[in-house]
Amino acid sequence: MSWWQIGEGYGTQSFGGELRTDLVDCGFCGETGNFDFESRLKKENSVGKVLHYDTLKCEQCGNLTSVFWGNGSSGLQRFHQVPWLQKTTKWPSHWPDDVGRYWLQAQRSVEASNWDAAALMARSAVQLTLRHQHAEGRSLYEEINDLGSKAILPPIMVEWAHEVRVLGNENAHPTLGAAPTTDRDAKAVVEFLTMLLKIVFDLPNQIDDHRDSRKKE
Ligand SMILES: [Zn+2]
Structure with missing residues (x-):
């Protein structure tokens, strides 16, 4: 499977196509969804699929997190981040x-x-x-x-x-x-x-x- 397939058939709802920063945790302090964009890059292929390479700055601690992400054709989104949080701080919202x-x-x-x-x-x-x-x-x-x-x-x-x-x-x-x-x-x-x-x-x-x-x- 190619990275160009990111978000195809599997992911979370993207709600309009922008990065779901509300799901990103700061890899340093664990704060969720509290970011400014430090830099934004994207690449598009010949069939219009876009891959994003964003750097987010945490508003709470000021450290940077890189997020690679993309939306699938049906509106699902997947992202991968570096660094990620080394300790567990929350559980998925669909669990009791x-x-x-x-x-x-x-x-x-x-x-x-x-x-x-x-x-x-x-x-x-x-x-x-x-x-x-x-x-x-x-x-x-x-x-x-x-x-x-x-x-x-x-x-x-x-x-x-x-x-x-x-x-x-x-x-x-x-x-x-x-x-x-x-x-x-x-x-x-x-x-x-x-x-x-x-x-x-x-x-x-x-x-x-x-x-x-x-x-x-
Ligand atoms: Zn932080």
Whole structure:
């Protein structure tokens, strides 16, 4: 695939064709959508497709972020930026806020090597996500199996869940002298959570976006 294909068939709504600076985070201070354009360049090919090379200046901290971007023919936009934010500060707006908050804390605990906290928050986020999907059962595994039987989760996710040790730990309360969570176990449950969120929240949202853009063609 060529960079000239950017935004074709996949992206976010561009609303009129200008760069969605409201979705760009400053790579230094994390401020979102608060930029001035420092420089703007574009290249157009023979069929009128335009690639943009913009440099944005953060109004809050003054540092520069380069954004390469383009719009697809159906009005979708994709961008890539350098530098990007090295720590996680937010979650996608189409996730429920409670799930997003737990996911964020799990993610940041991984970034800070706080493995017990990461595992606990990720496990809680999985639990919340299952409840948002009206899963039934007396344990996490039963709830996951339930969503599998309702075809909300594919069989491979149900299988995978049983390999994630932290999900099987029904006693999420602190116990005396409990062994610390290993980085491996913590990362495994965060990885499972990330995939779960993709399937349950991102995929339907992406399909909705795609349908919307088809309607506008
Ligand atoms: Zn900044």
